[in-house]
Amino acid sequence: MTDPTQIFQLALTFEAFTDIQFWTSVGIIAGIFVIFATGLQLNVGFTGIQNFGQVGFMAIGAYTMAILTAESGWNFWLSLPVAIAAAIAFGLIIGLPSLRLRADYFAIVTIAAAEAIRIVALNARDLTNGPQGVFGFADSWNSVSDSIEEFIVDLGWTDVPSQFPLFLVTWGLAIGLMFAFSRMTRTPWGRVLRAVREDEDAARALGKNAFSYKLQSLALAATTGAIAGFLFALNLKFVVPDEFQPLVTFTGYAVLILGGLANYWGVALGSIVLWSVLEGLRFLELPLSETKIAALRFMILGFVLIGLMAFRPQGFFGNRKEMVLGD
Amino acid sequence: MEAGTFSGAQVRTLGERFAAALGRFNEAPFVVRAGVGIALLDLVLVLADRRPDSVFEWLLLAAIIAASTAATVPLARRPAAVAAVVLVNILAILILFHGLHDVSQRGLNGLSLGAIYALGAVGLTLVYGILKLVNFAHGDFLTFGAYMAYLVNVTWDLPLVFAIAFAIAATALLGIGFEKTMWAPMRKRGAGMLQLLLMALGLAFVIRYSIQFIWGTELRQLDVNNTSSVEFLDLRIGRTQLTVIVVGFAALLATGLMLRLTLLGKRMRALSDDIDLAETSGINTSRVILYTWLFAAGLAGLAGVFAGAITQLQPELGFELLLPIFAAVVLGGIGNAFGALAAGIVLGVVIEMSTFIVAPGLKLAIGFLILIVVLIIRPQGIFGQARTV
Numbered sequence: 001m002t003d004p005t006q007i008f009q010l011a012l013t014f015e016a017f018t019d020i021q022f023w024t025s026v027g028i029i030a031g032i033f034v035i036f037a038t039g040l041q042l043n044v045g046f047t048g049i050q051n052f053g054q055v056g057f058m059a060i061g062a063y064t065m066a067i068l069t070a071e072s073g074w075n076f077w078l079s080l081p082v083a084i085a086a087a088i089a090f091g092l093i094i095g096l097p098s099l100r101l102r103a104d105y106f107a108i109v110t111i112a113a114a115e116a117i118r119i120v121a122l123n124a125r126d127l128t129n130g131p132q133g134v135f136g137f138a139d140s141w142n143s144v145s146d147s148i149e150e151f152i153v154d155l156g157w158t159d160v161p162s163q164f165p166l167f168l169v170t171w172g173l174a175i176g177l178m179f180a181f182s183r184m185t186r187t188p189w190g191r192v193l194r195a196v197r198e199d200e201d202a203a204r205a206l207g208k209n210a211f212s213y214k215l216q217s218l219a220l221a222a223t224t225g226a227i228a229g230f231l232f233a234l235n236l237k238f239v240v241p242d243e244f245q246p247l248v249t250f251t252g253y254a255v256l257i258l259g260g261l262a263n264y265w266g267v268a269l270g271s272i273v274l275w276s277v278l279e280g281l282r283f284l285e286l287p288l289s290e291t292k293i294a295a296l297r298f299m300i301l302g303f304v305l306i307g308l309m310a311f312r313p314q315g316f317f318g319n320r321k322e323m324v325l326g327d
Numbered sequence: 328m329e330a331g332t333f334s335g336a337q338v339r340t341l342g343e344r345f346a347a348a349l350g351r352f353n354e355a356p357f358v359v360r361a362g363v364g365i366a367l368l369d370l371v372l373v374l375a376d377r378r379p380d381s382v383f384e385w386l387l388l389a390a391i392i393a394a395s396t397a398a399t400v401p402l403a404r405r406p407a408a409v410a411a412v413v414l415v416n417i418l419a420i421l422i423l424f425h426g427l428h429d430v431s432q433r434g435l436n437g438l439s440l441g442a443i444y445a446l447g448a449v450g451l452t453l454v455y456g457i458l459k460l461v462n463f464a465h466g467d468f469l470t471f472g473a474y475m476a477y478l479v480n481v482t483w484d485l486p487l488v489f490a491i492a493f494a495i496a497a498t499a500l501l502g503i504g505f506e507k508t509m510w511a512p513m514r515k516r517g518a519g520m521l522q523l524l525l526m527a528l529g530l531a532f533v534i535r536y537s538i539q540f541i542w543g544t545e546l547r548q549l550d551v552n553n554t555s556s557v558e559f560l561d562l563r564i565g566r567t568q569l570t571v572i573v574v575g576f577a578a579l580l581a582t583g584l585m586l587r588l589t590l591l592g593k594r595m596r597a598l599s600d601d602i603d604l605a606e607t608s609g610i611n612t613s614r615v616i617l618y619t620w621l622f623a624a625g626l627a628g629l630a631g632v633f634a635g636a637i638t639q640l641q642p643e644l645g646f647e648l649l650l651p652i653f654a655a656v657v658l659g660g661i662g663n664a665f666g667a668l669a670a671g672i673v674l675g676v677v678i679e680m681s682t683f684i685v686a687p688g689l690k691l692a693i694g695f696l697i698l699i700v701v702l703i704i705r706p707q708g709i710f711g712q713a714r715t716v
Contacts, residue, residue: 050521096345097703104461104520104661108653109702112695115650119695123688211346250528257525295539298532305529310513313522 022279024161028235030275031170036228036248037255037267038177039221044253045262046185047217048197050107052249053094054225056114057087059244061226062233063121063128069137076140084226090117091222092215099214111246122241133240141234163235170231177224178264193217247298254301257308260318269317274304361399361409364704365416366392372420375684384423391419406705407669414673421683432562433679439568439637441675442575446630447648448655448667449582450623456599456662457619458510459520463527465627466649467534472498472628473549473635473644474538480550487551487636494632495625502624503617505530511613531646539642547640549632571633578629579668582622586664595619599662651678651691654698660707 036054043051064083068074074082090113098109121128128134148165161167184190195203196210203210233239251274259270278297286293308315352360369392379385395416402408422430451465472494480490509530513523551567564572586592594615597605606612631645638644655674659666674694681693 044521050524094699097699100346101702104524105657105702107461107524108650108657109699112650112654112698116692116695119689119692123686123692250532253525253528289543291543292540295536298536299540302529302532302536305532306509306526307529309518309522309526309529310509313518 021161021163024163024167025235026275026279027167028163028170028231029279030271031167031174032228032231032235033252033255033271033275034174034268035170035177035224035231037252037259037271038174038181038264039224040252040256041259041261041264041267042181042185042193042217042224043221044256046190046197047193047214048103049099049214049217050103051110051218051221052107052246052253053110053114054221054252055244055246055248056094056110056117057091057222057225058229058232058248059114059117059121059241060087060090060222061229062239062244063134063229064226065230066134066137066233066239067127069140070134076137079137080230083230084223087222087226087229088219091218095215095218099211099218111249114244114249115246118241118244121244128239128241131241133238135238137239138234138237166231166234173227173231174268177227178268181220182264189213251301254305257313257315258304260315263315263317266315266317270315274301358396358400362392362396365395365399365413368413369416369420372417372684376421376424379423387423388420391416391423395419407666414677417677417680421680425683428561429683430680431560433682434676435562435564435572436568437676437679438672439571439575439633439675440679441672442572442579443630443633443648443671444652444655444675445579445668445671446575446626446633447652448659448671449579449664450626451652452656452659452662452667453595453599453619453664454623455656457595457602457616458514459523460510460527461520461524463524463649464505464531464534465623466645466647466652467531467538468498468502468624468627469631469634469645469648470538470640470642471501471534471645472631473640474542475628476632476635477542477547477549477640481547484550487549490549491629491632494628496628498628498631499621499625502620502627506617506620511616535642535646542640542642544642549636549640551636553637565637567636571637575629575633578626579672582626583665583668591615591618595622596664599664651675651694654694657698658701 036058039057040051040054043049061083064086065076065079068079068082069076094110094113098106101109122130124130145165148168149160149162152160152164185193192203192208192213195206195208196213200210203213232243236243255271255274256267257270258274259266259268277300281293281297281300286296288296312318352363369388373379373388379388395412398412398415399409402412418430447465447469451462454460454462454465475497476487476490476494478490479485479493480487509526510523513526518526553565553567556563556565557569586596594605594610595618597608597610598612598615598619602612605615627645630648634644634648651674652671655671656667658674659668659670674697677697678690678694681690685693
């Protein structure tokens, strides 16, 4: 049994609070969680479906990309759309039978489906290499990363952190996705989603196929999950089953609620705040062992969730007119 | 199934087609549905397990399918009985392929797991049914119970019996403590289901990582004898596992009798059925809720000690059991304590039996697969009533 809290461990040593390497890594993780939670926002905040299986989409995206590239010898860039398609297909397989169920059943089914993915990844050794994981899919990305780094060096910044290109790409994607999603929710299509969230029967009475809209919402969340999975894999340079614990989805919910429901930009802020706090704990120089500090971080996460639910269920920047968890 | 509501409009999306197909299938005579279902299930079993290797085995297989289908016909309105027939059908095929001895051996192994699931599920389902609280922290109640037993049994070096009693009491107190400080005030404010669910998730983190903070992540062992085993009828079982089965089933029986016979049990079931109606009938609901927590958390503590005794203690112990426990709750019908009891035991046995077909590491995934399939066929669970979905 590996320590599950090592999921978010950053492979770095740092000396000072101002270590740019360190904050680049925190920024990447925060950005990945922005992308991850953007899909959750579409589901929970705008469609009213409680998707607790987001990490499953992330796992499918990361594994499909890694296996196709490293083991089947596919072109990296070609494997990405295929991996997204695989995640969407999984979303449809899960959504078709279960989106008709009551919200709490759906939550349990999705969390079980995501766990089933992780267990299969752990055991299907021929395909996924089991707990050792998949390596060697990052060559194409590395060459792109190098040219971005060269470009920045040419601009005059000489000591570029090695992960800085990934940071740029992650946040570029995060901002792009948030922009696209917030535009989408303002179209007539997005208004139907909100109608489904508010009153599914009323939406159906107006001739809208509520079930189909919910499926589309889930498919889009699967897409963001898969993209977050790519970046997660590129950040670590390997894909192992242990990275895809349900804890990841729960952290995504903490980001979502902290930022606020029905507000995409709030999610970005929520992710930055949460990860700065969680990682910033390192600088408190507590006289505690590594495991205790890791435990402390997740205790804080728990208290944040409890406190928010008790005192500010719409989150910090939640749109109270739009979405309240009160009913 | 609401497929009928789409009729009139053209069938357009994949989802609607799926629903329409399911709807048509649901309108077929029961014997057809049962026959198709059982034949499909057995086909999957045969494909995953092995092919019958003689004409005699093929004939037996056909006879088992026919007999199971015939057996379901008089039971059309009793889903629990149909589920029992399906289980017997699976057992019959496994016995046909692997012999009675191997099947009973794995069934016996499954019983200890089943007892743990059932003990966990009965409390979770009552809390779920009565308070509409999807308690994601329930698994961590199990972990808490296990570590409390560790404290008494290993740290203080006292006999396991005291450790079990202490673990039950401490976990029960924990449950009541959270009810007083968190759940009762939140209910008073009219918190929604997702709000409570996320709060429970936060609480789960706090309990689990407090345990990790204190005891660390290393594996710990209760002071039990995990090497000696008992043999009877050619079957072999670990002494600790046998104890878990015996004590676990005694506790389950006591729970069942309590719910069935005592006034408190009736009140709990009344609350789970309809809390407003129960209150109007003069039941002191907040008092019964406290007892429910006492009971749910206490049983969770006991289940945790058992889980810790037959495996090892680590902070994720209970969380890893939570999903199968949830599966038992859903299969039994949310809020239905007897359903959860039966489903927990059955799930433990079925999960263990699945190792005939899949690698042992995959057996939990099989549990989730069962959950998903049952939800498609019968979302209200095997013992549940349609109106709750």
